[in-house]
Amino acid sequence: MAAQIFSAIFVIIIGVGGCVAYFWGANKLLDLVFPSRGVSGTAAVDNLRRQGMVRPWLFVGPAMIILTVYLIYPVIATLWLSFYDRGGTNFVGLANYEWAVGDHDLRNSIFNNILWLAVVPAACTFLGLIIAVLTDKIWWGTIAKSLIFLPLAISFVGASVIWKFIYEYRGEGQVQIGLLNAIIQYFGGQPQVWISLPFWNNFFLMIILIWIQTGFAMVILSSALRGIPEETLEAAVIDGANPFQIFWKIMVPQIWGTIAVVWTTITILVLKVFDIVLTMTNGQWNSQVLANLMFDWMFRGGGDFGRGATIAIIIMIAVIPIMVWNIRQANKETGGH
Amino acid sequence: MATKTGKSFVGRFGVHIAVLVFVAIWTIPTLGILVSSLRDKDQIVASGWWNSFASSSQSEAGRLPGASGQTQKDGKYVIEGNIFGDGPKREISAFGVKSSAPTQYKAGSVADLNDGVTLQMNADGGFVLSSPKAFEGDRGQRVYFASSAPPKFTTDNYDAVLFSEGIGRSFMNSLTVTIPATIIPILIAAFAAYALAWMRFPGRPLLIAVIIGLLVVPLQMSLIPLLRLYNGVGAFFGVPSKTYLGIWLAHTGFGLPFAIYLLRSYIAGLPREIMESARIDGASDFEIFVKIVLPLSFPVLASFAIFQFLWVWNDLLVAMVFLGTAPDQIVLTAKLNALLGSRGGKWEILTTSAFITIIVPLFVFFSLQRYFVRGLLAGSVKGG
Numbered sequence: 216m217a218a219q220i221f222s223a224i225f226v227i228i229i230g231v232g233g234c235v236a237y238f239w240g241a242n243k244l245l246d247l248v249f250p251s252r253g254v255s256g257t258a259a260v261d262n263l264r265r266q267g268m269v270r271p272w273l274f275v276g277p278a279m280i281i282l283t284v285y286l287i288y289p290v291i292a293t294l295w296l297s298f299y300d301r302g303g304t305n306f307v308g309l310a311n312y313e314w315a316v317g318d319h320d321l322r323n324s325i326f327n328n329i330l331w332l333a334v335v336p337a338a339c340t341f342l343g344l345i346i347a348v349l350t351d352k353i354w355w356g357t358i359a360k361s362l363i364f365l366p367l368a369i370s371f372v373g374a375s376v377i378w379k380f381i382y383e384y385r386g387e388g389q390v391q392i393g394l395l396n397a398i399i400q401y402f403g404g405q406p407q408v409w410i411s412l413p414f415w416n417n418f419f420l421m422i423i424l425i426w427i428q429t430g431f432a433m434v435i436l437s438s439a440l441r442g443i444p445e446e447t448l449e450a451a452v453i454d455g456a457n458p459f460q461i462f463w464k465i466m467v468p469q470i471w472g473t474i475a476v477v478w479t480t481i482t483i484l485v486l487k488v489f490d491i492v493l494t495m496t497n498g499q500w501n502s503q504v505l506a507n508l509m510f511d512w513m514f515r516g517g518g519d520f521g522r523g524a525t526i527a528i529i530i531m532i533a534v535i536p537i538m539v540w541n542i543r544q545a546n547k548e549t550g551g552h
Numbered sequence: 553m554a555t556k557t558g559k560s561f562v563g564r565f566g567v568h569i570a571v572l573v574f575v576a577i578w579t580i581p582t583l584g585i586l587v588s589s590l591r592d593k594d595q596i597v598a599s600g601w602w603n604s605f606a607s608s609s610q611s612e613a614g615r616l617p618g619a620s621g622q623t624q625k626d627g628k629y630v631i632e633g634n635i636f637g638d639g640p641k642r643e644i645s646a647f648g649v650k651s652s653a654p655t656q657y658k659a660g661s662v663a664d665l666n667d668g669v670t671l672q673m674n675a676d677g678g679f680v681l682s683s684p685k686a687f688e689g690d691r692g693q694r695v696y697f698a699s700s701a702p703p704k705f706t707t708d709n710y711d712a713v714l715f716s717e718g719i720g721r722s723f724m725n726s727l728t729v730t731i732p733a734t735i736i737p738i739l740i741a742a743f744a745a746y747a748l749a750w751m752r753f754p755g756r757p758l759l760i761a762v763i764i765g766l767l768v769v770p771l772q773m774s775l776i777p778l779l780r781l782y783n784g785v786g787a788f789f790g791v792p793s794k795t796y797l798g799i800w801l802a803h804t805g806f807g808l809p810f811a812i813y814l815l816r817s818y819i820a821g822l823p824r825e826i827m828e829s830a831r832i833d834g835a836s837d838f839e840i841f842v843k844i845v846l847p848l849s850f851p852v853l854a855s856f857a858i859f860q861f862l863w864v865w866n867d868l869l870v871a872m873v874f875l876g877t878a879p880d881q882i883v884l885t886a887k888l889n890a891l892l893g894s895r896g897g898k899w900e901i902l903t904t905s906a907f908i909t910i911i912v913p914l915f916v917f918f919s920l921q922r923y924f925v926r927g928l929l930a931g932s933v934k935g936g
């Protein structure tokens with residue numbers, strides 16, 4: 216273990232030192248190759264121009280190399296692999312996609328993912344908005360927000376343990392140590408094994424993600440609400456609008472853009488949801504989702520990279536509309552700057 | 553801003569209640585594992601954690617001493633003593649002598665058994681059994697009683713989990729993964745962000761568009777090719793394919809688009825005059841970056857560092873693909889996932905381990921919340 220700590224510290228020094236050395240050294244080298252001082256006027260101007268052409272690439276170079284190796288190349292390679300067999304060596308055409316269309320597990324995963332997409336972003340945004348509005352009205356709102364925001368720092372695995380404890384089931388007649396079953400039993404209901412009830416278990420898993428992400432929606436929406444001009448709200452009050460009308464007809468339309476951003480951010484997260492399903496059910500009892508199914512295919516029985524890649528492509532296809540919208544949005548804002 | 557909307561007392565009261573309910577729902581789950589991790593492992597399964605501050609009551613059975621312990625007093629035969637002997641003391645609320653009515657008599661009262669035999673049992677466990685006739689036989693009177701033990705909190709679970717379940721080692725592994733994977737991307741991203749914000753070169757708009765596109769590319773798209781690449785590199789050089797270096801670089805790659813995006817939008821917003829006056833004074837881009845841009849960008853660098861730290865610390869997927877599961881490599885999240893499988897019903901282990909995994913993020917979160925929120929706002933309001 217000491218060796219491990221030592222090597223970690225060593226790598227931090229090497230990594231950071233290497234980065235600094237690269238940027239500093241490359242910059243120095245550029246000054247040496249195209250000197251701008253101590254040469255005649257025109258040569259200096261020429262060299263400055265040349266420096267200006269090369270230097271940006273020195274700055275973005277490392278980032279471009281890493282992005283290419285870790286994101287751009289893999290995206291292309293995954294598309295490529297989806298046309299190959301399990302080992303990634305023999306071309307099989309569309310066989311993986313044909314399998315995907317007919318596979319029961321995959322169909323179940325897509326159905327569940329759609330369910331997640333329909334519920335989680337909407338629930339987080341709605342709850343986040345309600346809480347943002349309510350906490351703005353009370354003196355201890357900041358503390359309340361902090362506490363609701365807190366689960367965002369907790370890992371999905373940690374949150375899964377937390378909620379698994381709440382869903383814990385003990386046989387009938389025994390003391391229920393899971394909060395949910397204890398409450399159900401207190402009111403005379405029947406304790407249930409919540410995470411193995413097909414179909415409904417999806418919702419019990421979704422609650423975990425909603426619990427984590429509502430704080431995110433709340434913070435973003437709360438800051439957007441603060442941006443609504445005071446006069447607008449005052450005018451509405453003077454016109455006799457009640458709180459519900461103010462909420463639905465003034466506040467919500469004013470922050471529509473922010474709501475869309477929160478919604479899409481959580482949508483992307485939901486498409487990739489993996490940890491919660493792996494730790495709670497591992498896809499049993501019809502709770503499988505795409506990301507977990509893909510992980511399964513990557514390693515099950517030595518792994519099937521072709522099918523795994525195909526599932527990744529399905530997730531990617533779902534993300535593409537959001538990606539295009541984002542790029543357009545950004546271009547509009549900066550004007551291609 | 554909205555103080556005027558909740559005019560009525562009822563309305564304002566309702567808001568407080570509603571927020572209180574939300575706060576309760578959002579904090580009670582975490583409180584549950586914190587409290588449970590500090591409880592005695594037998595008590596965790598005996599009662600819900602919400603009862604842990606009350607005394608836990610249970611039904612017990614015992615046997616009084618036999619005839620050999622009797623003494624004669626006032627013409628009666630008496631057996632005296634304490635039902636708990638030298639064991640841990642509990643408080644008795646009621647007792648009985650029949651299994652069908654184990655709590656027939658209140659503690660302190662005198663129970664009339666047949667033939668003039670009486671039994672008195674006090675709350676502290678002391679008893680007096682008396683009879684007009686001598687007791688016979690070694691088997692004493694059977695008694696039943698309801699006792700309550702005071703709440704017991706202990707850090708035993710933490711000792712057990714940290715040192716014998718391997719969580720302590722995983723904690724170190726998580727730190728080993730997280731710290732370099734947080735620091736390395738910052739520098740690389742900062743240089744790229746500066747170039748994209750303030751330097752003119754062909755292809756810059758395209759590069760920015762590519763980075764914004766990469767922001768949303770699912771991690772899943774990278775896993776299989778990178779796994780193959782790592783296996784290939786490992787085989788070619790005859791080194792293991794699952795290494796810390798591999799995961800540091802992977803996290804750097806996955807964190808870069810967001811880092812560049814976040815830093816670029818901040819650095820692009822720095823005042824142009826500062827840069828230009830520095831340039832007129834003869835400073836090169838490198839000097840401007842190091843002496844002006846980096847110090848001014850501290851808040852956004854801190855924001856990104858917190859994001860990346862939390863993301864890497866909490867990550868399970870990347871760790872499961874690019875690191876091994878041996879004790880010298882398994883990180884906390886993966887270890888917790890493994891414990892869920894192998895220690896399924898052992899809640900004293902699971903709750904304690906879970907709390908250890910979330911303690912660092914919670915600390916970072918509470919101490920640096922300001923930067924975290926700022927980064928969240930800058931990172932998502934503009935794009936995605």
